[in-house]
Amino acid sequence: MQRPLSTLPLSSAVKAKLVTAGFHFISDLMNLKAPQLSREAGVSQQEAMAVLAELEQGVPPPSMSALQLLQKEAELQSIITFCSSLDGALGGGVPLGKTTEIYGVPGIGKTQLCLQLAVDVQVPQCFGGVGGEVIFMDTEGTFVLQRFAELAAAAVTHCSLLAEDEEQRVAMETFTVDTILSNTYVVRCHDYVELLAELRLLPSILAARPKVRLLVMDGMAAPFRPLLDDLSARTRHLGGVALQLAAVATGHDVAVVVTNQMTTRLLGGGRSRLVPALGELWGHALNIRLHLHWEGSQRLATIAKSPAHANVTVQYQISSDGFRDVDQSHAAGAK
Amino acid sequence: MDPQVQSALSSAGLQTYKDLLMVPVTDLMKVTGLSFKQVEQVLTNAASAWRSPPLTALQMKLSLSVHCLSLGCPLMDELLKGGLPVGGVTELYGQSGAGKTQIALQLCVSVQYPQDQGGLDSGAVFICTEDSFPVKRLQQLIGEQHRLRPQLTALTSQINFSDNVYIEHAADLASLRLCLSQRVPLLVARGLVRLLVLDSIAALFRSEFQASDWMERNKQLISFSSKIKDLSQQFNLVVLCINQVTDVMDQSGGSSGPSPSLGLCWSNSVMVRLRLTRLPQWVSEGGQHSALRRLEVEFSPHLPPHSLPVAVWRGGVRGLQ
Numbered sequence: 001m002q003r004p005l006s007t008l009p010l011s012s013a014v015k016a017k018l019v020t021a022g023f024h025f026i027s028d029l030m031n032l033k034a035p036q037l038s039r040e041a042g043v044s045q046q047e048a049m050a051v052l053a054e055l056e057q058g059v060p061p062p063s064m065s066a067l068q069l070l071q072k073e074a075e076l077q078s079i080i081t082f083c084s085s086l087d088g089a090l091g092g093g094v095p096l097g098k099t100t101e102i103y104g105v106p107g108i109g110k111t112q113l114c115l116q117l118a119v120d121v122q123v124p125q126c127f128g129g130v131g132g133e134v135i136f137m138d139t140e141g142t143f144v145l146q147r148f149a150e151l152a153a154a155a156v157t158h159c160s161l162l163a164e165d166e167e168q169r170v171a172m173e174t175f176t177v178d179t180i181l182s183n184t185y186v187v188r189c190h191d192y193v194e195l196l197a198e199l200r201l202l203p204s205i206l207a208a209r210p211k212v213r214l215l216v217m218d219g220m221a222a223p224f225r226p227l228l229d230d231l232s233a234r235t236r237h238l239g240g241v242a243l244q245l246a247a248v249a250t251g252h253d254v255a256v257v258v259t260n261q262m263t264t265r266l267l268g269g270g271r272s273r274l275v276p277a278l279g280e281l282w283g284h285a286l287n288i289r290l291h292l293h294w295e296g297s298q299r300l301a302t303i304a305k306s307p308a309h310a311n312v313t314v315q316y317q318i319s320s321d322g323f324r325d326v327d328q329s330h331a332a333g334a335k
Numbered sequence: 336m337d338p339q340v341q342s343a344l345s346s347a348g349l350q351t352y353k354d355l356l357m358v359p360v361t362d363l364m365k366v367t368g369l370s371f372k373q374v375e376q377v378l379t380n381a382a383s384a385w386r387s388p389p390l391t392a393l394q395m396k397l398s399l400s401v402h403c404l405s406l407g408c409p410l411m412d413e414l415l416k417g418g419l420p421v422g423g424v425t426e427l428y429g430q431s432g433a434g435k436t437q438i439a440l441q442l443c444v445s446v447q448y449p450q451d452q453g454g455l456d457s458g459a460v461f462i463c464t465e466d467s468f469p470v471k472r473l474q475q476l477i478g479e480q481h482r483l484r485p486q487l488t489a490l491t492s493q494i495n496f497s498d499n500v501y502i503e504h505a506a507d508l509a510s511l512r513l514c515l516s517q518r519v520p521l522l523v524a525r526g527l528v529r530l531l532v533l534d535s536i537a538a539l540f541r542s543e544f545q546a547s548d549w550m551e552r553n554k555q556l557i558s559f560s561s562k563i564k565d566l567s568q569q570f571n572l573v574v575l576c577i578n579q580v581t582d583v584m585d586q587s588g589g590s591s592g593p594s595p596s597l598g599l600c601w602s603n604s605v606m607v608r609l610r611l612t613r614l615p616q617w618v619s620e621g622g623q624h625s626a627l628r629r630l631e632v633e634f635s636p637h638l639p640p641h642s643l644p645v646a647v648w649r650g651g652v653r654g655l656q
């Protein structure tokens with residue numbers, strides 16, 4: 001194991017001392033005890049212990065075979081969108097354990113889809129739902145309670161019409177607008193620093209609320225807009241955010257949904273094109289990208305990137321009940 | 336916190352939680368000389384000390400008292416489900432003569448009513464950029480109040496409406512910035528104002544920049560739009576921005592109809608977009624004549640895209656059945 005010590009996440013002072021004392025690779029430190037290391041490298045006992053603790057962590061986690069991964073993924077459900085054509089295109093809905101980005105022009109329905117998913121994730125399991133809770137991070141004040149309650153009421157009515165057996169009738173007793181509201185945790189962030197702080201706290205919030213199955217981040221680009229002057233800091237922060245979101249998704253079996261704005265890219269020669277904001281690097285960071293766009297007066301959703309789905313375009317509408325199929329007779333099949 | 340860590344942080348000049356959290360982790364390791372684990376620990380501690388735990392939507396519902404400002408017309412309030420939202424930016428756009436300023440003036444009056452009357456029991460600040468403030472029209476609206484709300488004559492004679500409308504003129508971007516960063520926060524912090532009107536936003540950004548300066552313009556636009564958004568969220572203000580229309584040329588060189596000025600960069604920061612259109616028909620009522628208008632919701636997180644015919648009368652803008 002010829003891994004250089006400089007790759008360990010240690011403070012620069014300690015690293016310098018180790019190198020001067022002639023320790024260059026991880027293997028040089030093997031079989032050393034803390035007092036000995038502290039004496040030879042001239043670091044404090046405490047620092048020596050920290051170095052050795054770091055080494056033990058360097059052992060990689062056990063690997064999984066592709067078959068095991070497949071089995072694990074097959075157990076993971078998806079959150080239905082109440083729009084059966086979009087569910088079909090996504091293979092059952094927005095998958096748990098994956099990160100999904102929704103982007104499009106203002107007013108196309110990004111927030112509506114987020115609010116809809118925040119209700120849908122709470123649909124009880126006997127109705128084909130996930131029966132989970134949701135954390136809604138709102139950076140632009142778009143979480144409008146009135147509208148959320150409206151979508152919740154529509155979903156409750158929809159399920160109560162479908163209730164057939166005893167189990168479903170019992171489940172309906174606890175699936176009400178008030179329980180939906182009380183299972184929705186709203187986090188407001190006004191700038192990127194607050195957003196970064198909240199992301200740091202997510203692991204502990206998720207540990208305290210194991211039923212959370214959806215994390216919505218509505219408005220990813222807005223908080224980072226003031227950083228346009230310092231693109232390198234923005235890129236580093238965004239890289240960190242992407243890693244944290246991926247860790248939340250895979251570590252807690254949570255579906256992570258973020259929304260992104262559009263921005264204009266100049267192509268030269270006076271031509272321009274609309275592209276999702278936050279740059280090229282961000283586009284690689286997420287598993288699935290869903291593009292919502294207008295075609296005349298029709299609203300369309302296109303899967304722009306996904307390792308597991310074809311690039312399909314489907315039509316949807318936003319009714320007073322929420323995000324739905326264009327043909328209302330299909331909507332009943334959302335179950 | 337470990338004293339060694341503490342001294343490393345203070346010698347690096349990091350005082351507040353915010354200072355700490357806005358530095359990328361790798362940079363923080365460099366400036367403080369701390370290890371990755373220590374930095375992570377410090378940041379997590381800082382975040383949990385700084386931020387309060389999340390609220391559930393149910394708690395929000397119970398703690399929320401008023402979340403919108405009535406326009407003073409039941410039909411228009413119905414279209415907007417109660418009125419303009421508190422804590423977000425509403426844009427009203429339309430051609431000249433559509434009646435945008437009329438709606439803004441009407442809000443300056445209705446914000447002064449108590450909360451059970453749809454107001455916010457506070458004043459308004461009105462920032463003019465192009466025209467001078469239509470003070471005569473405001474007086475006329477105020478004079479009509481006792482006739483419009485006859486059951487409240489005791490109240491309307493008590494409120495001194497014109498004293499609670501603060502008027503600012505901002506002829507250029509520098510004075511607008513000064514106004515938004517100093518004068519408006521002062522008024523708001525004293526509780527004198529809950530409504531901020533900007534009439535109109537496009538003029539400043541249109542006149543000060545050449546077409547080739549779009550990069551600088553966008554930067555200014557971003558800092559301006561985050562400023563008003565922060566103000567609205569921090570102080571629970573209603574913010575109304577009046578915008579003009581621009582004809583957009585499509586690829587073939589033809590016009591694809593008027594659209595709001597300032598482009599996508601601005602649209603991205605608007606929460607509710609309303610459109611006011613002047614129609615060719617005329618309507619009359621009780622000896623007054625008015626051109627017919629249509630007020631429509633173009634997008635909003637909580638409103639369906641409906642529209643309502645409206646007309647401008649002596650007493651203000653009213654919806655028509």
